[in-house]
Amino acid sequence: MWLNNILETIGNTPLVKLNKITEDLPCTVLAKVEYFxxxxxxxxxxxxxxxxxxxxEGKLKPGGTIIEGTSGNTGMGLALAAIIxxxxxxxxxxxxxxxxxVDILKAVGAEVVVCPTNVEPEDPRSYYSVSKRLATEVPNSFYINQYDNLANRLAHYEQTGPEIWEQTEGKVTHLVVATGTGGTISGAGKYLKEKNPNIKVWAVxxxxxxxxxxxxxxEIDMKEVHPYITEGIGEDFVPQNYDMSVIDKFTKVTDKDGAVMARRIAKEEGIFVGYSAGSALQGLFQLKDSLKKDDVVVIIFHDHGSRYxxxxxxxxxxxxxxxxxxxTFKDIINGRGTKRLITVQPTNTVAETVELMQQYDIEHIPVMNGNGPIGSVSENGLFQKxxxxxxxxxEAVENVMEKPYPLVAFETPVERLSSLITKENGAVLAKDEKxxxxxVTKYDVLQSLAK
Structure with missing residues (x-):
């Protein structure tokens, strides 16, 4: 059986058990993977x-224009619906x-106006203000206003909440949402609490x-407001979609912790999620002391990692x-103490070079002149010769030397070093601040990664 259009594929997203990343939590954690x-x-x-x-309600008429301020995802949903x-x-x-x-929104036919982040909501340059102004200027248009439009939370009361209840067979004990407009947490949370008032709803x-x-x-305290990097969650005002009576607890997550956790989810669970999903799971970890063995936590994974x-x-x-x-290269050097770099001049003999290798138990020596590295000698290369x-x-080393080792920045990440060190090229060089x-050799990299 086929579907009539793409909008009929919305909803009924899978609930997926998290395993490795949550192994230290006492409970079952299920991710509602919304990027489906x-x-x-x-x-x-x-x-x-x-x-x-x-x-x-007659507010949006045939052939009209939908206007909205969006961090991207709402715009995508609106654009798909607009096409159909x-x-x-x-x-x-x-x-x-x-x-x-922004590119995705343009790809599905939307016009996108980019506004500054670091202005007050009431500022005429803010994306809230610009969208409201456009709604008064563009004929036959309707300003959706996801923040105060209560159809937002109604969607989650009618869809997301019931899906979670049915998919967990009523066993859900906690709902965790990294929240922005308030629609998901208020709508789904309200439905779930009507089914079981003991369910805890946690906002991140x-x-x-x-x-x-x-x-x-x-209290609306504007002193709390300052620029942050995390996308799609948090607000500098209180949208009308919030029903704070549904929420039991709030926790704040740093920009760094949310980003790092998103990457962990992708690598450890194979679920390629966006920024807010990382924040949501990090928030759950911050509240783990409130969890028990038999708890069943449902966490919303809002969007796909391709956006980030x-x-x-x-x-x-x-x-x-x-x-x-x-x-980095610098960390490896700092970690091995004050060992000096052993080098040879082009005029040093092969025998002298071999003696240095034996004396200092090293395999790779740069060949230097007054201008810096001009070549290299390796234990394997000399052995063959x-x-x-x-x-x-x-003979003089200059007659048998190999090409110079690559020169990299002192802050080069170890992962980059590992790709530069090959069978033909056994080391890399860098200059410090002085x-x-x-x-750094392959052995140094392996030791560093093992720590």
Whole structure:
């Protein structure tokens, strides 16, 4: 049996047990993997629902234009629905969102306006304000407003909550959501608590968001608000979709912890998730002391990792922000003490070089002149040459030397070093801050990775 259009594939996403990454938790953890929706995120659910309600209420008319401020995923859901239903789309987003998200929105026919992140919501340049302004300027348009449009949480009350209840056969004890607009946690949480009031609903927030402080005190404290990198969660205002009475606890997760955890999920569970899924699981770990053996935790994995390839899954981006704890050439050198670099001059003999190798128990020696490295000699290479011609021992090294070792930056990651060290090229060199040369061999790399 076929489906009539792509929108009919939304929902009924799988619930997948996490194993390796949660082995230290006392309970069962099940991930609701929402990237199986056609737009690769949970936002497809509420995007279609908001359009349907707007149509029913006469706010969205045939041939109209949908306008929305989005971090990317809601826009994707709206764009898919617009294609099927015959609407145009104009989306505003922030300059902190990944380029992939913007490109994807354009690929499905949307017009995208990128706005600055670090401005107040009321600022006329904010993506909230720009979307509202466009709704007054564009004829036959409707501003969806996912933050205050209660069809958002209705979608999760009608769909996400019932799916979780049925898939766990009513055994769910906790729902964990990294929350932004409040629709998922309020809608699904409300449904689940109606089925079992003892179910705990935990919200995961980001540092730089005011939601946690508001939940705890009822106070909107703008001092809590500061720029943060995590995408799709947290807010600098309180959307109307929040029903705080449904939520039992909030916890905040750092930008770094969320990004690192997302990468772990991909590597340890084979589930290629986005930034907010990493934050959600990190938040669960932060609350693990409240968990018991028989608990069944359902955690929302909001979207797909392909939206974050240039960010969370890019080593350089992670390292630039101090999110990736990687060992470098410098770490290897610092870890082995004050050993000096053994070198030879081009005029040194092969016999002298072999003697140095034996004296210092080393396999690789750079050949240096006053300008730096000009070649190299290796134990294996010399052995072959001396074996074939014993008289070569009296010759100058410059007559038998091999090509120089690659010269790399002192902060080069170990993973990069391992790709530069080959059978033909047994070491790499780097200069420290003082201008002194150091060498790293395959043996050094293996020792470093084993620690």
């Amino acid at each position: 929706n056609p737009g690769n995120s949970i936002k497809d659910r509420m995007a279609v629902k908001m359009i349907e309600v707007a149509e029913q 239903k015959g609407y145009k789309c104009i989306f505003t987003t922030t300059d902190k969102q990944s380029k992939e998200k 927030d980001s540092y730089g968001s005011l939601l946690t402080k508001y939940f705890e005190t009822g 390839v240039a960010k969370v899954y890019n080593d350089q981006w992670m390292m630039e922000r101090g999110f990736l704890d990687v060992k 001396v074996f074939n011609n014993p008289d070569i021992k009296s 201008g002194d040369y150091h060498i």
